[in-house]
Amino acid sequence: MKHLISVRDLTKDSAVALLDSAQQLSQVNQRTVKSLPALRGKTVVNLFYENSTRTRISFEIAAKRLSADVINFDAQASSTSKGESLKDTAQTLEALGAAAIIVRHPMSGAAHALANRGWVSASIINAGDGRHEHPTQALLDALTIRQLKFSGSDLTGVKVLIVGDLEHSRVARSNILLLSLLGAAVSVAGPAELVPEGIAAMGAKVYKSFDEALAEQPDVVMMLRVQLERMQKNEAFTTRDYIKNWSLDQTRLAQLGKETVIMHPGPMNRGLEISNQAANDPRSAVLRQVENGLAVRMAVLHRVLSGEVTN
């Protein structure tokens, strides 16, 4: 595997292998000396065109634990503001020795372009492109679900419900594709104006109401962040209505099963899509997701840069 751009690049077997590898690497993270020499001498660049503290730091720590040299390239503060193209920036980074470029970009398809247009030969890892995909987020979510809900290698039979702003969510898109690839039964629910046309074709059952979807007793409820900066342009959106219909509030929290897992990709809007009680609930896996993010990103970096699965 040279790049990781989309969940569509993975087969069920290769996805399971990545989860297995991440599971093993997560043990490294429990040790006193938390590093492996696997990527010594290799340079990894975080090329971020959008602000993202947690994803960038997660990739940075993951690369460092594998002994790679890490450079953070904050595109807003660089010559891109003078109009340098993505192609030229990437070629410059490669000329400086980057073996892998981890890219986050506001435009859908930017990572795909870096990997496929012949601009650079470095490995490309998609850390989120527009509304398209965020594959390492889906992998860390899959690992979390597997740890908590299933003893097997895949997710056959696990019922996952994804709730909220599906229209703008790359996390939702990658999760629908990956979790269904792994055998989970994925359903989604969200306000009509935020459910994009044809999303069912990606492999998700669509519910028109959160309560109706909850009545199906999902094993996992994944809440999406309300992208408030986008909602302000949406005249139909009011916080009050959103909380009433789409928040994991106390009433809905009480309806969840004892073993139901609550997930959120972060950062959370407490009191909006997720109540304070739900965020603090023992069934919440939010911090486990963050920990698993580190392991998954180590596995992905190792996979694309060494060309093999750790074992």
Place this chain on the structure above:
Amino acid sequence: MIILKNLTLSDGSIQDIRIDAGQIVEIGRIADSGTDCTDLIGLAGFVDPHTHLREPGFEASETVLSGSKAAAAGGYTAICAMANTEPVADNSTVIERVYDLGIEAGLCFVQPIGAVTKGLKGLELANIQDMSRSRAKVAMFSDDGMCVHDENLMRQALLEVKKFGGVVAQHAQEPSLTIGAQMNQGAVATELGLTGWPAIAEEQIIARDAQLAEETGSRLHICHLTTGGGVEVVRWAKAKGIQITAEVTPHHLLLTEDLVRTYDPVYKVNPPLRTTDDNRALLAGLVDGTIDMLGTDHAPHSGEKKDCEWENAAFGMIGLESAASILHQVLIQSGAGDWTLFENIISKRPSKLTGLNNHGSIKVGAQANITLFNPHERIGVAEMNQSKSSNNPYLGLEFIGRVQHTIYQGQFTMIDQSVRDQK
């Protein structure tokens, strides 16, 4: 003098043609020897109602000369140049400049199209009468690239062209429904995370403009129809007797939105590639006469406009050189239509639309504008390269059937697939 021997006309008859002093002087069996055209189809020279030459303003992408070469290579003897140059062709000075550059290139007739509104801004009408009276005798007006979306302005434009029997060619795209649109709206756009361009944005403008054409009694042409719903609206308008014509591009007949999955901007075009169902509906419309003609929407762009992220890339693809091969595949090879229909679609009807009376027929006494098409020879698309730009979505594909010779004003502009230099 040119003598063409043994060519097959669109009616199936086998003839020889004698051309002298730029005119067809004899059709029949001619004893003298000449260029052997056995197995070639002889068609009235192709006419493109919708070409973007990039001169003046964007000469790195295309010039009138390079676009004329591409036209000759594609079998075209006349092309209509859209107004979105820099400066915009919204006045007689720019119009006559483009017209003269076409004559200077001498490889096909270049008919400038006038802008409907000043600077294509959609705010006030350009001086349409003045352009119609220019040396270029402009009969067709279009803001193509932009939609004339203001109803009153569109109505005024229709009334204005009616005074001299002209036509307004509309780029049907309601702007408020397509803000930031990147590709066809639907499941593929959803998965790719790209903003959708809904079919309704095209269909409602066609319906509105058809009603305006009816009310004003003027002529309306719809550029690059892309949706099955759009075909239905045009069919309805024609049934009502409204003076409406429509064109379809080769790419909307052949390609689909699935190509956007590559995020390769070579497939980024406006209006966007749609679905297989739309391809079928467009072909059916072409066969039953709802859609009158092929328009290439040849839209050259220099490399950097396409070698970037999808959302930053320019809209448009080139198409003059491959248009006839594609029409051959979708119409003739599929069995959907015959050579008479082919000739109507690619020559007769577009010449009538734009008042190009020297084009559109092969008959004694007419100017000799003839294209000879070889329906048997394979063509790899890499061989087509007269345009200055390479934003060609067909690269690597192979078609059966290609233009062999092009004759414009009684002279070969392309002979044996080799384009002549500027005269």
